[in-house]
Amino acid sequence: MVRIKICGITNIEDALLAADLGADALGFIFYPPSPRSVAPDAAKAIIAQLPPFVTTVGVFVDEDAATVKELAAQVGLDWLQFHGRETPEYCRGLGRRLIKVFRIRDEDSLADLAAYRRVVQALLLDTYKKGQVGGTGETFNWDLARQARKYGPIILAGGLTPENVAQAIATAQPQAVDVASGVEAAPGKKDPEKLRAFIEAIKRI
Numbered sequence: 001m002v003r004i005k006i007c008g009i010t011n012i013e014d015a016l017l018a019a020d021l022g023a024d025a026l027g028f029i030f031y032p033p034s035p036r037s038v039a040p041d042a043a044k045a046i047i048a049q050l051p052p053f054v055t056t057v058g059v060f061v062d063e064d065a066a067t068v069k070e071l072a073a074q075v076g077l078d079w080l081q082f083h084g085r086e087t088p089e090y091c092r093g094l095g096r097r098l099i100k101v102f103r104i105r106d107e108d109s110l111a112d113l114a115a116y117r118r119v120v121q122a123l124l125l126d127t128y129k130k131g132q133v134g135g136t137g138e139t140f141n142w143d144l145a146r147q148a149r150k151y152g153p154i155i156l157a158g159g160l161t162p163e164n165v166a167q168a169i170a171t172a173q174p175q176a177v178d179v180a181s182g183v184e185a186a187p188g189k190k191d192p193e194k195l196r197a198f199i200e201a202i203k204r205i
Contacts, residue, residue, distance in 0.1 A: 002175065002177060004179075004199060005024065006023045006183065007059065008034075008184070009043075011188075016050075017192060018195060022203065025079070027057045027058075028057065036180060040071055044076060047075060047077075056077050057077065058077040058081065060081070061082070061083045061084040062084035079099060081099040081100075082100050098121055099120060099121065099155065100116050100119075102124070103129075104128055104140045109128065110148055116151070122153045123148065125148060126157040126158045137159055142156070142171040146172050153176075155175065155177065161179075162197035165198060182198065
């Protein structure tokens with residue numbers, strides 16, 4: 001079964017609905033420029049109300065390592081996800097389960113993945129768009145994601161929707177998928193029907 005991560009959670013209603021529908025992980029964005037960012041206290045309050053066995057992921061962009069560690073402990077994060085220029089050395093010093101994000105434009109974009117083999121526990125592939133660190137709502141060539149599997153477990157992101165996620169999984173063969181804008185009514189607010197349709201499309205595979 002492909003694992004499902006719902007990212008950009010900002011409120012308890014969306015969090016509980018995603019969990020109830022069968023999401024394996026919820027992502028909380030701690031990057032103020034993002035329209036889906038959430039305050040640490042708000043994230044902590046949401047996480048405290050989640051049912052057992054729902055994994056929590058904190059999303060960061062070029063944040064100071066000490067700040068990341070402090071916030072992860074304060075909020076109660078299970079995983080850390082990095083969207084910036086974090087080096088393998090930076091990642092090794094955090095002592096937590098890690099996801100490193102790579103923005104994919106073409107086959108040359110895969111070259112950087114090798115340095116993170118056995119450093120992080122998963123590699124998230126998102127679509128390259130100049131000036132954006134994520135949340136583009138656009139797809140990339142899913143064949144490249146399948147090629148990337150040799151570097152470690154792959155999480156597929158970028159423009160996934162209820163309509164295309166089954167084909168994306170069939171082509172890329174990832175261990176997990178990650179969605180934010182594809183199941184939203186507005187940035188930071190999920191659309192219940194889109195969320196339900198997205199998760200059901202995966203469960204039917």
